[in-house]
Amino acid sequence: MVQKIDATLQRTDALVAAARDGATPRHVVDRIVAAGGDARAEDRRTIATAAAELKDATRVLQGVTASARRGDEQNRWLMWTAIGGIVAGMVLWAAFAGVVARAVPASWQWPEKMAARTLAMPMWEGGQRMMQAASPSAFAALAAGDRIVSANREALEACRKRADREREAVRCTINVGVDGRK
Structure with missing residues (x-):
């Protein structure tokens, strides 16, 4: 202007x-x-x-x-x-996680680790729990055998040495207490 x-x-x-x-x-x-x-x-x-x-x-x-x-x-x-991809991934993982875990080498122990993680326990305790749930009587026998072996460790070791020397099976004496205790 x-x-x-x-x-x-x-x-x-x-x-x-x-x-x-x-x-x-x-x-x-x-x-x-x-x-x-x-x-x-x-x-x-x-x-x-x-x-x-x-x-x-x-x-x-x-x-x-x-x-x-x-x-x-x-x-x-x-x-x-993104939501669809996440849902599809979850469904695929749920469907194929076991297949993938069994496909990897056994030394990786993926199925065992997945089971322990699912139980929120270390692998040893998780394995015990699964054995007990699968067969309570077999687990009880296994636990009793472990207690007998633990209580007679020295006698069994001596027997093992004697069997190695003689190169044949030998008879050994062990002590079994009530409920597997010495």
Whole structure:
């Protein structure tokens, strides 16, 4: 606007100078009309440029809005895909964990470790619990045998040495107490 006002003042100064130089009133009027027409044409160009820039800005804003909507939709799809992937992974792991655990070398002890972890116990205690649950009478016999061996360790070791020397089976005497205690 300041530029336009400066341009108008310059044109007005030119008209004043022309009037001093003896221009006729008709000539001055024609110059004023011409200057007004030029100013209006410049204003029209400025308004047209502003309108075009406004349309461009509106188009950009519409694009940003559409992009934000697409981004929200993509985020929603991504969330549902992630949830679906997690559920599918859980189902596949539940279905194939045993197969995978049995497919690895036995020295890795994956099935045993998985069982102990499931029972929230160390492998030894977890194994005892599983044996006891599978066959209480067999587990009781195993535990009684372990108590007898533990109580007679020295006598059994002496028998083992004698059998190694004689290179044949030998008879040994052990003491068995009530409930397997000495």
